[in-house]
Amino acid sequence: MRKTIFCAAVLLLATTAIFTGCKKDQQTVNNQNFSYNVDKFYDLEVLRYRVEGFEQLTLQQKQLIYHLSEAALQGRDILYDQNCRYNLRIRRALEAVYLSDSYKQQYNAEDKESQAYLMEKYLKRVWFSNGIHHHYSEDKFLPEFTREWFEQALTEAQYNLEKEVLDVMFDPALMQKRMAQADGVDLIASSAGNYYGEGITQAEAEAWYAAHKDTSAEPKWIGLNSQLVKVNGEIQERVYHVGGLYSAALEQVVESLKKALAFAETEEQKLVIEKLIAYNQTGDLDTFNQYCIAWVRDLNSRVDFVNGFTETYADPLGITGTWEAMVNFKNTESTHRTELISQNAQWFEDHSTTDPKYKKEEVKGVSAKVITAAILGGDCYPATPIGINLPNANWIRKEYGSKSVSIDNLSHAYDEAAKGNGFAEEFIIDEETRQRAEQYGTMCNDLHTDLHECAGHGSGKLMPGVTKENLKEHGSCIEEARADLFGLYYLADPKLVELGLLPNKDAYKAGYYQQMMNGLMTQLVRIEPGKDIEEAHMRDRQLIANWVYQHAANKEVEIAERDGKHYLQINDYEGLRRLFGELLREIQRVTSEGDYAAAKELVETYAVKVNPELHAEILARYNKLNLAPYKGFVNPVYTLVKDEDGNVTDVSIDYTEGYIEQHLRYSRDYSFLPDVN
Numbered sequence: 222m223r224k225t226i227f228c229a230a231v232l233l234l235a236t237t238a239i240f241t242g243c244k245k246d247q248q249t250v251n252n253q254n255f256s257y258n259v260d261k262f263y264d265l266e267v268l269r270y271r272v273e274g275f276e277q278l279t280l281q282q283k284q285l286i287y288h289l290s291e292a293a294l295q296g297r298d299i300l301y302d303q304n305c306r307y308n309l310r311i312r313r314a315l316e317a318v319y320l321s322d323s324y325k326q327q328y329n330a331e332d333k334e335s336q337a338y339l340m341e342k343y344l345k346r347v348w349f350s351n352g353i354h355h356h357y358s359e360d361k362f363l364p365e366f367t368r369e370w371f372e373q374a375l376t377e378a379q380y381n382l383e384k385e386v387l388d389v390m391f392d393p394a395l396m397q398k399r400m401a402q403a404d405g406v407d408l409i410a411s412s413a414g415n416y417y418g419e420g421i422t423q424a425e426a427e428a429w430y431a432a433h434k435d436t437s438a439e440p441k442w443i444g445l446n447s448q449l450v451k452v453n454g455e456i457q458e459r460v461y462h463v464g465g466l467y468s469a470a471l472e473q474v475v476e477s478l479k480k481a482l483a484f485a486e487t488e489e490q491k492l493v494i495e496k497l498i499a500y501n502q503t504g505d506l507d508t509f510n511q512y513c514i515a516w517v518r519d520l521n522s523r524v525d526f527v528n529g530f531t532e533t534y535a536d537p538l539g540i541t542g543t544w545e546a547m548v549n550f551k552n553t554e555s556t557h558r559t560e561l562i563s564q565n566a567q568w569f570e571d572h573s574t575t576d577p578k579y580k581k582e583e584v585k586g587v588s589a590k591v592i593t594a595a596i597l598g599g600d601c602y603p604a605t606p607i608g609i610n611l612p613n614a615n616w617i618r619k620e621y622g623s624k625s626v627s628i629d630n631l632s633h634a635y636d637e638a639a640k641g642n643g644f645a646e647e648f649i650i651d652e653e654t655r656q657r658a659e660q661y662g663t664m665c666n667d668l669h670t671d672l673h674e675c676a677g678h679g680s681g682k683l684m685p686g687v688t689k690e691n692l693k694e695h696g697s698c699i700e701e702a703r704a705d706l707f708g709l710y711y712l713a714d715p716k717l718v719e720l721g722l723l724p725n726k727d728a729y730k731a732g733y734y735q736q737m738m739n740g741l742m743t744q745l746v747r748i749e750p751g752k753d754i755e756e757a758h759m760r761d762r763q764l765i766a767n768w769v770y771q772h773a774a775n776k777e778v779e780i781a782e783r784d785g786k787h788y789l790q791i792n793d794y795e796g797l798r799r800l801f802g803e804l805l806r807e808i809q810r811v812t813s814e815g816d817y818a819a820a821k822e823l824v825e826t827y828a829v830k831v832n833p834e835l836h837a838e839i840l841a842r843y844n845k846l847n848l849a850p851y852k853g854f855v856n857p858v859y860t861l862v863k864d865e866d867g868n869v870t871d872v873s874i875d876y877t878e879g880y881i882e883q884h885l886r887y888s889r890d891y892s893f894l895p896d897v898n
C-alpha cells in the first residue's frame with residue numbers, strides 16, 4: 222500500500238525503461254530549446270523534466286508552488302544525515318575541494334583518469350545518492366581517487382576533515398551497507414543508516430518500540446519522526462522537530478510553509494498547511510494524524526504537496542520516516558482522460574470477452590488523478606517515484622481514504638530521454654513498426670495504464686465464497702494479468718477512437734507491439750542470467766506474451782530471425798486481439814472461481830522460466846547500447862518576478878540549470894544543518 226511505485230507506475234516504468242521510439246529531434250519542444258538529457262556517469266543518468274502548464278496557473282497558485290518548493294529544498298540536509306551520519310561532512314569536504322582554486326587548476330575535463338576528474342565523478346555520485354551509498358543497491362561506493370591525493374587536496378583547500386571520516390570514505394570494510402537485510406545479523410549494527418544512535422542494538426530498539434506501541438483505535442505511529450539513542454544505558458527518543466533533532470532545517474521549512482499559507486487555494490488546504498506547521502513545530506504524532514486526514518480530504522485544490530518524514534523503507538526496522546518532498550498540480554487534460562474511462566467503465570464491463578456470470582452488474586470506475594511534478598526534494602530527488610499513494614497509516618486509509626496519483630511529466634521525460642538511444646533500432650523489427658512506436662507509443666502506454674487502473678482492476682466479480690486469497694502466492698500475478706489484458710483488449714477497440722482517446726484505428730498497434738516485445742523479450746534485461754522471473758508485474762507481462770505466442774496457431778505472432786538476431790513479428794493484429802480476449806476470459810474465470818490449480822499452472826507454465834539462449838542474446842544486445850539503468854532529475858528553477866515597488870507580478874520557471882550547478886547552489890542556499898546532528 223505504501224507510496225512510491227504503485228502497480229500502474231511499475232508497469233509504466235518498466236515499459237518506458239525498456240521501450241522507446243526513435244525520434245531524433247527531442248531537443249526542440251514547444252519552440253523552446255529543451256534537452257531532456259543532462260548528464261551521465263556510472264550507472265546513472267540525469268534527466269530534465271518539463272512542468273507543462275505552469276505558465277497557465279494563476280499567480281496565487283504559482284506563488285503557492287514557489288513557497289512550497291522552497292520548503293521542499295530546505296530539508297535536503299536531513300536526508301543526507303538520515304542516510305549516514307558521515308554524509309554531510311563528506312559532501313561538504315568534497316564541495317570545498319571542488320570549489321578551491323588549487324582543484325580548479327588541476328582539473329582537466331579531457332583527462333578522464335586524473336585524480337581531479339575522478340573526484341568530480343565521485344561527488345556527482347554522492348549528490349545523486351544523497352550520500353555515500355548507492356541509492357538503489359544501498360552498497361557503499363568507493364572513490365576512484367587515492368586517499369593521499371585527497372588529503373593533499375584538502376590541505377590545499379585549507380579544509381579540515383577528521384581521520385574518522387576519511388576512514389569511512391576510503392575503507393571498504395566500514396559502513397558497507399546503508400541498510401542491512403541479511404538474516405541473523407543485528408540489522409541496526411550492520412546498517413550505516415542513521416535512524417539509531419551508536420551502541421543501540423536491534424533487540425533494544427524492538428523492545429522499546431513494543432513497549433511504546435499505541436494500541437488505540439486511532440493509533441499514533443510511534444517512532445515515525447525520531448532517532449533512538451542510548452544515553453547512560455537508557456534508550457531515549459530524539460524527536461525531529463523545531464527545537465529538537467534537525468531543528469535548523471525544520472525551522473526553515475516552517476517559515477516557507479507559513480509563507481505558503483497566504484496563498485492556499487481552499488480552506489481544506491489551509492488546514493493541511495497549518496497542521497503540518499504545527500507538527501513540524503511540536504513533533505506531536507496526533508497532530509501528524511490530523512495532518513494526514515486533512516491532506517486526504519483536500520480534494521479540490523489544484524496544487525498539492527508532500528513534505529516530511531514519510532516512507533519507512535530505509536529504516537531497517539521499518540518504523541522511522543525518511544524525509545521527502547514533492548510539489549505538484551493536477552494535470553486537468555490527462556485527468557480528463559482517466560475520467561472518461563471511468564465514466565465508461567460499465568460499457569467496458571458489458572462488452573468484454575468474459576463470461577456474463579463473472580461480470581459486475583454495477584461497475585464503479587476509478588478516476589485516477591494525474592499530476593505534474595513541479596519540484597522534487599529529499600528522498601524524491603534526484604531519483605524519484607512516478608506514482609504516490611498515501612497516507613501509510615491503515616486506519617486513516619480505511620476511515621478517510623487515500624490519494625493515489627501518477628506523475629505524468631516524469632514518465633514522459635523518461636520516454637523522451639530514451640528516444641534516439643538506439644533501443645528501438647536494436648529491438649524493433651522494421652521501420653514501419655518503429656515509426657508507429659515513435660508516433661503512438663507514449664500515448665498507448667498512458668492509455669493502457671489508465672485502462673488497467675481505472676477499469677481493469679475494478680472489473681469482474683468473485684463467485685460467492687471466493688476471496689482474493691484463494692489464489693495465494695499467484696494472486697497478484699493473476700490480478701495484474703487480468704487488469705493488463707482488460708487494457709490490452711480495449712486498446713484496440715473502436716470505442717477508444719470514438720471517445721477521442723486514440724486518433725485512429727491503427728494507433729493501438731504501437732501498444733500491442735510494445736507489450737508483446739517487452740513481455741517476450743526486452744524486459745529480460747532486468748533479469749540476471751540463470752535467474753527466474755520473480756516480480757509479479759514482470760511475471761504478468763511474460764504470462765500474457767508467452768501464452769499468446771504459444772497459442773498463435775495461425776502465426777498471428779512469431780519470433781523472426783534476421784542476421785542471427787531475434788525480433789518479435791506481429792502478422793495479424795486483430796488475431797492478436799482475439800487471443801488477448803481469450804486469455805482474459807480464462808483469467809477472469811480463474812479469478813472468479815478462485816481456481817488455484819489453474820492459476821498455478823498458468824504462472825508456472827508461462828510466467829516464470831526464461832529461455833536461456835534468447836535471454837543471453839537480449840542481454841548482449843542491450844549491453845552494447847550502454848544505457849544507464851538508473852535515472853534521476855534536475856529540478857527547474859523558480860524565481861519571483863517583482864515590479865519596482867517590490868510586488869510579485871509573476872513566478873518564472875527556468876530549465877537551463879545543469880546538474881553540478883544545481884547541487885552546488887542547493888548546498889550553498891539550502892544547507893542549514895551542522896556537520897554532526
Ligand code: ZN
Binds near residue numbers: 229678
Ligand atoms: Zn495493477
